[in-house]
Amino acid sequence: GNDTESDQATSDKAKSIISSLKPVAKPTEPDFFGDRYATDDVPSQTNCPNNIRKHVPQTQFAEMFLHNIPVLQWAKHFTPEEYQRLRHYGGAHGWGGVSAEGVFSLGILNTPANRLMFDDWENSANGSKCIRCAVVGNGGILNGSRKGKEIDEHDYVFRVNGAALKGFENDVGSRTSFYTFSTNTMRNSMRRYARIGYRGPPISKETRYIFLPDHDRDYILMKAASTHTAIVKGPERSKNPPAYFGKDVTVEKFKIYHPDFTRYLRNRFLHSRLLKTGTRRIYRPSTGAVMLLAAIHTCDQVDAYGFMTPDYRLYSDHYYDKQRHPVHFYANHDMRMEMRLWQELHNAGLINLFMRQ
Ligand SMILES: *[C@@H]1O[C@H](CO)[C@@H](O)[C@H](O)[C@H]1NC(C)=O
Ligand SMILES: *[C@@H]1O[C@H](CO)[C@@H](O)[C@H](O)[C@H]1NC(C)=O
Numbered sequence: 001g002n003d004t005e006s007d008q009a010t011s012d013k014a015k016s017i018i019s020s021l022k023p024v025a026k027p028t029e030p031d032f033f034g035d036r037y038a039t040d041d042v043p044s045q046t047n048c049p050n051n052i053r054k055h056v057p058q059t060q061f062a063e064m065f066l067h068n069i070p071v072l073q074w075a076k077h078f079t080p081e082e083y084q085r086l087r088h089y090g091g092a093h094g095w096g097g098v099s100a101e102g103v104f105s106l107g108i109l110n111t112p113a114n115r116l117m118f119d120d121w122e123n124s125a126n127g128s129k130c131i132r133c134a135v136v137g138n139g140g141i142l143n144g145s146r147k148g149k150e151i152d153e154h155d156y157v158f159r160v161n162g163a164a165l166k167g168f169e170n171d172v173g174s175r176t177s178f179y180t181f182s183t184n185t186m187r188n189s190m191r192r193y194a195r196i197g198y199r200g201p202p203i204s205k206e207t208r209y210i211f212l213p214d215h216d217r218d219y220i221l222m223k224a225a226s227t228h229t230a231i232v233k234g235p236e237r238s239k240n241p242p243a244y245f246g247k248d249v250t251v252e253k254f255k256i257y258h259p260d261f262t263r264y265l266r267n268r269f270l271h272s273r274l275l276k277t278g279t280r281r282i283y284r285p286s287t288g289a290v291m292l293l294a295a296i297h298t299c300d301q302v303d304a305y306g307f308m309t310p311d312y313r314l315y316s317d318h319y320y321d322k323q324r325h326p327v328h329f330y331a332n333h334d335m336r337m338e339m340r341l342w343q344e345l346h347n348a349g350l351i352n353l354f355m356r357q
Helices: 002-020 052-058 080-085 100-110 148-152 185-191 216-227 261-268 285-294 335-347
Strands: 134-137 157-158 178-181 206-210 255-257 301-306
Touching: 002 157, 100 216, 134 148, 134 285, 148 301, 178 185, 178 285, 185 216, 206 216, 216 255, 261 285, 285 301, 285 335
Parallel strands: 134 157, 134 301, 157 178, 178 206, 206 255
Antiparallel strands: none
16 A cells, blocks of 8 residues: 555655765764754745744844744655755754654654644634744643633643643643654653653644754654554564554644744753753753744744743642652753743743733
8 A cells, every 4th residue: 555655665765865975074073052043934824923033133032043944854854965964963063862763753744734733723713814833841830820721711721741630621721733752751740640641742633833943753653653553663562553643543633742842942942051061961942942943933922821930939830749849850851941931932922921920
């Protein structure tokens, strides 16, 4: 059938790319930061008069903001030139840690829905001139907030990692248009939060899945889930096709962030002091940070809920915690820097950040 043919085409393309690769010449190796990016001209999906990006030039973010940075990657991005360029960067910032087989999986993302964030906007606009997004982090500040209805009234609702909904609808809402995760963070959430009833990514007609790829396993899971095939090796190895996204999931439901986008966020928005230390190789913006900054680069208006605020000591780590515990600071993120960035974006009028005081 078609699957076999496209697999064959992908594998032929893979072979031709491998044979065209030149060895990496040390003296011309780009620096660690690689502050140069591909450009994509994805036309705006609306004519919203008060779009976020029209306002950026009047703010302190004018210089650092790239209006044509690719937010998503798809089949088009898989070329020998891009492979050569991106394999210089590791983790979430390039294809350096991704096997050739992993990168070739991008070939599967060749439908219009894989290129556009709001692939169903034409059907769901319902007279709305602007794309209004609610971006929901998992912060304890949402406990008792009663923001659920307001969140669900947006055109799109973004969520991340262990976003448990059942029993928390009054505070956080019940819709999920975009679920953002890396395979590692999703699996950790499923392990850690099973107790509070978190069984895995939300599944609904409107839900799209956006990978934040920081490892081979993300590309491999994306392809296996899109094609309903088993994963024969690696941490997600299984006899059956992966079931995380429901048994009827189609390739149109998957998106994957471009490593240039994550590297650009790290370099320009979240250039942490950690980049001067030994942890620089593991440092990256948190999954929630990539989600919120992606919304700023695609939505017309962004309301952010459940992100860290300066009074974070007053709240538990997550809204779904059974017992109160303080915010956990991970070695590979800079949550305090992210907190300051949310304040700056709020004060600049680029997002509306939910705060309780
Ligand atoms: C579309 O808009 C109308 C009027 O504002 C509203 O009553 C209706 O529920 C909306 N439909 C959807 C699918 O959001
Ligand atoms: C959530 O809010 C309720 C009501 O204010 C409070 O009793 C509970 O301790 C809070 N949960 C956590 C984990 O902080």
